[in-house]
Amino acid sequence: MSGSVSLYIHIPFCKKKCGYCDFFSVECALNKIPDEYIRAVIFEAEFYAKKYGVDSWRTVYIGGGTPSLMTSSQILSLLKGISRTTPFSAGCEITVEMNPDDVSPDLLFAAEDAGVNRLSVGIQTFDDEILKGLGRRCTKDINLAALNLIQRKWKRRFSADLIAGFPQESKKQLKQNISTLMSFCPDHISLYALSVEKKTPLGKEILSGRMPYDYGAADSCWICGRNFLEKNGYPQYEVSNFSKPEFESAHNKVYWRLENYVGVGAGASGAVYSCRNSSEEGVRWTNTADIGRYISFWNEAGVSNFFRCENLLKSARNTEILDLKTQEFEFLMMGLRLREGINSSVYKKRFGGDLGIRLGDFDGGCFYRWEKKKLALRRTGDYFNPGINYALSSEGLLFLNSFLESLL
Secondary structure, eight states: OOEEEEEEEEEOEESSOOTTOOSOOEEOGGGOOOHHHHHHHHHHHHHHHHHHTEEEEEEEEEEESOGGGSOHHHHHHHHHHHHHHSOEEEEEEEEEEEOGGGOOHHHHHHHHHHTOOEEEEEEEOSOHHHHHHHTOSOOHHHHHHHHHHHHHHOOSEEEEEEEEOOTTOOHHHHHHHHHHHHTTOOSEEEEEEOOOOTTSHHHHHHHTTSSOOOHHHHHHHHHHHHHHHHHTTOOEEETTEEESTTOOOHHHHHHHTTOOEEEESTTOEEEESOOSSOSOOSEEEEEOSOHHHHHHHHHHHTTTSHHHHHHHGGGTEEEEEOOHHHHHHHHHHHHTTBTTOEEHHHHHHHHOSOHHHHHTOSTTSHHHHHHHTTSEEEEEOOSSSOSEEEEEOTTGGGGHHHHHHHHO
């Protein structure tokens, strides 16, 4: 993994868990994040940088949970601590997620001072009834105030999230939400289809039948939102992501291109797909979700005792060995989410095969049939990646799972 690598930092603390959220997070006492947790994250990042020969961080994404619960000094300590031994690369994209009700002039100043150059703000909707039903801490007015403050005080990049397909949400409501958000000129918008997860309060209400839900109407609503974004200067570049030209998320592209990344923090995951300096080639790890155990392990081990960390690491994370077949299918599964698709030269370099044959680009093959139906397309590669880019069309992405099933 040596060279410049991406880093994901998980801050799993929330004031209150939202009714639809299935990500790992815990409600924190007094809405304060322990300083010991920040130190543990720094130690872990230093450990992996040393273990894998990382000479710089290519992108950094601080997600959660609610990273904006960090104090100004914690944000500064976190990023300064991580870059102390492993610097950020030139042009490194550094993103931090923020909840609207945490946005303040002091927090924005601290983020900028620490080197953050991209915000990701969780708006979700401007409808007060829906926000209340989801258990969100925010109201329409809080969302608007946060966006107004960002527009006035933040001179760097920012993205915002919306969710489509809430129970009883109309296409008109969704388009109004998008219009309101676009009035604040974000350079990137994520439009997610509501995910009905059985372990969440919202999911339990829907799956039990206590809350009526029309899946077809929800899908239609999301498609309406996608079309509206594209008509208004935000072309789709990934299943759920839209941006103005040149403002795509560099960090998330690392995941979609199945490139190496380090994940630190309780519950975080990381993956190594190729590595010169380690025997761990093809491995994905997930850290313990026991926050107390996580803090104790890294603060007691420290990185000064590298070999002790290495020997005890099994107690702090679970690992999954990824054979070449698994990596190859995940490469297709993730890469086909992108409108740019997958490049045949890149595929051949990584897996040694013919991408066209693998996807069925021949008479009677799957890609061939989908292309005839305008659900798939191919483009000529560029100078750096010659060959052919195989991709699904905007409509084809709606049936991505069906295409992937044909590859199994």
